[in-house]
Amino acid sequence: MASENAPHFSSKDAVVCRGVGKTWAAGTKRAHEALRDIDLDIKPGEFVVFLGPSGCGKSTLLYLIAGLEDATGGDTWSFGDKVETPSPERSLIFQETSLFPWLTVWQNVSFGLAIRGASQEERRKVAAEALQRVGLIAAMDKRPDELSGGMRQRVAVARALAMRPKVLLMDEPFAALDVQTRARMQDFLLDVWRDSGASVLFVTHHIDEAVALADRVVVFTSRPGRIKTIYPIDLPRPRNLFSREAEAMRIQLTELLRDEVDRAFAEQEAFAVSA
Amino acid sequence: MAVVTRDGETGVAAGASRPAAATRILASRLFTSMAGLDWLAKIWWTCLSISLFAGLWELCWAMGWADEKLLPPPHIFLSNLTEQGKFFNTATRWQVGTSMDEGPSAFESVLITGAATTARVFAGLVIASVLAIGIGVLVRYYRFFDRLVLPTITLLSPVSPIAWLPVAIFLFGIGNAPAIFMVVVALFFHMVLATINQIDTVNTNFINVARTMGASKAQIYVRVIIPAILPGMLQVLRMNLFGAWMVVLVAESTGVGYGMGQVIMLARNTFNPSLVFFTIAVIGVLGFTFDWLLRLAQRRILYWLPDTAERLRGL
Ligand SMILES: Nc1ncnc2c1ncn2[C@@H]1O[C@H](COP(=O)(O)OP(=O)(O)O)[C@@H](O)[C@H]1O
Ligand SMILES: [Mg+2]
Numbered sequence: 001m002a003s004e005n006a007p008h009f010s011s012k013d014a015v016v017c018r019g020v021g022k023t024w025a026a027g028t029k030r031a032h033e034a035l036r037d038i039d040l041d042i043k044p045g046e047f048v049v050f051l052g053p054s055g056c057g058k059s060t061l062l063y064l065i066a067g068l069e070d071a072t073g074g075d076t077w078s079f080g081d082k083v084e085t086p087s088p089e090r091s092l093i094f095q096e097t098s099l100f101p102w103l104t105v106w107q108n109v110s111f112g113l114a115i116r117g118a119s120q121e122e123r124r125k126v127a128a129e130a131l132q133r134v135g136l137i138a139a140m141d142k143r144p145d146e147l148s149g150g151m152r153q154r155v156a157v158a159r160a161l162a163m164r165p166k167v168l169l170m171d172e173p174f175a176a177l178d179v180q181t182r183a184r185m186q187d188f189l190l191d192v193w194r195d196s197g198a199s200v201l202f203v204t205h206h207i208d209e210a211v212a213l214a215d216r217v218v219v220f221t222s223r224p225g226r227i228k229t230i231y232p233i234d235l236p237r238p239r240n241l242f243s244r245e246a247e248a249m250r251i252q253l254t255e256l257l258r259d260e261v262d263r264a265f266a267e268q269e270a271f272a273v274s275a
Numbered sequence: 276m277a278v279v280t281r282d283g284e285t286g287v288a289a290g291a292s293r294p295a296a297a298t299r300i301l302a303s304r305l306f307t308s309m310a311g312l313d314w315l316a317k318i319w320w321t322c323l324s325i326s327l328f329a330g331l332w333e334l335c336w337a338m339g340w341a342d343e344k345l346l347p348p349p350h351i352f353l354s355n356l357t358e359q360g361k362f363f364n365t366a367t368r369w370q371v372g373t374s375m376d377e378g379p380s381a382f383e384s385v386l387i388t389g390a391a392t393t394a395r396v397f398a399g400l401v402i403a404s405v406l407a408i409g410i411g412v413l414v415r416y417y418r419f420f421d422r423l424v425l426p427t428i429t430l431l432s433p434v435s436p437i438a439w440l441p442v443a444i445f446l447f448g449i450g451n452a453p454a455i456f457m458v459v460v461a462l463f464f465h466m467v468l469a470t471i472n473q474i475d476t477v478n479t480n481f482i483n484v485a486r487t488m489g490a491s492k493a494q495i496y497v498r499v500i501i502p503a504i505l506p507g508m509l510q511v512l513r514m515n516l517f518g519a520w521m522v523v524l525v526a527e528s529t530g531v532g533y534g535m536g537q538v539i540m541l542a543r544n545t546f547n548p549s550l551v552f553f554t555i556a557v558i559g560v561l562g563f564t565f566d567w568l569l570r571l572a573q574r575r576i577l578y579w580l581p582d583t584a585e586r587l588r589g590l
Contacts, residue, residue: 096480100484112488163488
């Protein structure tokens, strides 16, 4: 296994995976392999998109990198340290809103500081800064259910930023938003990414989104998820998404994904027959 | 055309109701200062609902279908309030030898007896909730506690509170303690299981967010799990409230103290249907008020929950 050899990687890399695998419910009758042999190097400040058919283990990999779940094979490092537990340096943003409904916006944003026992003044100050960066300073004293879906996700981003993360892990954060809001949120995310300097690992199953955002697109195979290919998007930013190059890339990514989606479908049908 | 008609109508209405306008403004000011006009509407509907029920009963009586010796209609069992109220004087008569005309007045008797029963329900609810939430959280917090305690709780939860009645008397004799014990026992086991169920269904994203922020297990329980289960727990509490009222009557009626249950028992032994129905009416009002107060508290404590009732009705 790769992890048994001395790992060859730069300790400055934001995320390094070597031979990472995950079998859910390992050792039981319901065991199933979600990920196999993932080798990945992510540079500081890089924007990487995970693209693959649903159920191929993209979220699982994000959870492993966040340290929220234990891998059943291989190892992950972040800036030279082995990932064993969750850390505020690697913030995870979920698809559905995960703001605490019983706290106000600013209390949500400064939740991590409250955990560390920071004073109310300091918490309010940090929350104000983070909310300023996502353009929601006016909503500071509102409650999450008073906000729209897009605003809530911006608050979730502010909450992550308040922890000054070095890696932002985003699991289909805009999937529940309408198309127009989503486009705006992509621009917003690129701004945040640029001035935070953090690496972003962004899960999506939208090819358009991948081409709009990524420095590199990691394309996954269907279950068990493996890396099929890593596809660089070397378009200059800000990107013209209607350019011929962008269109060509979308077509290529669609081709790459099609086989996997077909395979995933065939597998699901076979499973349905056997079940 | 429609506009003209409407204008005409408003003109007439304004002219006719000039003297009434002042009262109307006063009344509306009064009600808006209370909590808006839906208040009035709610009271109106409640009265209507009760009148409808009472009206049907009266109708049955008027038609001669309901024997007034067995099913006296409201106008009969509510007519001699002072007579009825005297029977509530169980608080003093319960001490041997005191005559029926001594002690508090009829109205005071009803008040004292009602308050005693209500206080028992309240004490039982508070004790049961604190114990149940505490133990439910401990069961999920410590695995060994789970293994040690949960089997017994699950085993005891289907036991009817009635079965605990002798135990209450053996342990506590007569007075407040056995009645409160009965309420606690009736609620506790279900509420422990409900707490555990609530904890298990807390959104895992909430817990994961806290974990990424570096929260310890204790912090996750205090800052995330407890607030997340509160809405469900208050709901459970409200549903158990009526159960508590039923059990407290049983406890009181079997001689573990004075209270509404005693009055019902007295009514049964002296064959006094009017007193039965009067007591039922008082219990109904008390339980209704209690539930209403709990709903108010729920809205206060759970300020973040949207009101879904209207939305569901609008479907
Ligand atoms: N907590 C879990 N327990 C058991 N199986 C899981 C869990 N989370 C995901 N899985 C399984 O792992 C596989 C990959 O899931 P996931 O990582 O969510 O895929 P994706 O995010 O690419 O859609 C799926 O088959 C899913 O059923
Ligand atoms: Mg997913």
